[in-house]
Amino acid sequence: MQSGAFLATSGFVQKWLGFRVGKFLFRSLHKRFGDKLRLLASGGAALDPELASKLEALGWQVAIGYGLTETSPLLTLNLPGKARRDSVGKPFPGVKIRIDSEALEKEERVNGHEVGEILARGPNVFAGYRNLEDKTKEVFTDDRWFRTGDMGYFDDSDELHILGRISTLIKTESGEKVQTEDLEEAYARRPHCAGTGRSRGRNKGRGSQGSRSGF
Numbered sequence: 678m679q680s681g682a683f684l685a686t687s688g689f690v691q692k693w694l695g696f697r698v699g700k701f702l703f704r705s706l707h708k709r710f711g712d713k714l715r716l717l718a719s720g721g722a723a724l725d726p727e728l729a730s731k732l733e734a735l736g737w738q739v740a741i742g743y744g745l746t747e748t749s750p751l752l753t754l755n756l757p758g759k760a761r762r763d764s765v766g767k768p769f770p771g772v773k774i775r776i777d778s779e780a781l782e783k784e785e786r787v788n789g790h791e792v793g794e795i796l797a798r799g800p801n802v803f804a805g806y807r808n809l810e811d812k813t814k815e816v817f818t819d820d821r822w823f824r825t826g827d828m829g830y831f832d833d834s835d836e837l838h839i840l841g842r843i844s845t846l847i848k849t850e851s852g853e854k855v856q857t858e859d860l861e862e863a864y865a866r867r868p869h870c871a872g873t874g875r876s877r878g879r880n881k882g883r884g885s886q887g888s889r890s891g892f
Contacts, residue, residue: 699736723839740785741765745825749801753837764836772799779816790830794843796822
């Protein structure tokens with residue numbers, strides 16, 4: 678209970694006054710990781726904003742990046758100390774990113790912003806897969822934009838938001854498409870669910886893909 682109160686206090690002070698007190702309130706925790714550990718970096722999948730805020734309240738700086746192995750590896754970066762932790766930041770200098778809404782079956786928007794596949798171009802984007810010409814053609818558009826396979830959108834501040842992988846979208850019986858990560862989160866919030874996992878299958882007679890999770 679005391680740790681929870683300290684965490685809430687540290688988060689409040691940092692958010693509204695700009696002072697980092699987590700390292701002093703949680704001194705014993707920092708000693709476990711070593712006093713020289715100052716920065717935590719996240720990449721790949723989007724970092725939960727609530728988790729990012731808690732890590733900062735504990736006294737660490739948090740950097741949130743986005744990229745793939747094929748992009749060497751970063752495309753965008755959300756620097757430590759920013760008030761908003763729900764985005765992966767803006768593209769690096771020299772990197773161009775655009776949203777391809779035509780990659781989705783139907784138009785989608787988040788807060789009025791166009792949603793689509795994230796395409797990237799820049800000096801850090803790879804030239805192609807070695808000895809795999811067909812695979813290389815699949816991941817590049819005709820004008821050499823790299824298809825990341827991720828869904829996202831730009832907000833009013835030109836910061837990129839990641840919504841998930843296109844390949845993990847599943848279609849419900851009503852025709853609605855949902856992310857399997859969202860299903861896992863919904864199950865995980867149930868009080869009697871100890872953990873979650875995913876599997877893909879087909880509903881007999883319908884031919885549609887399904888997903889089961891929770892245990």
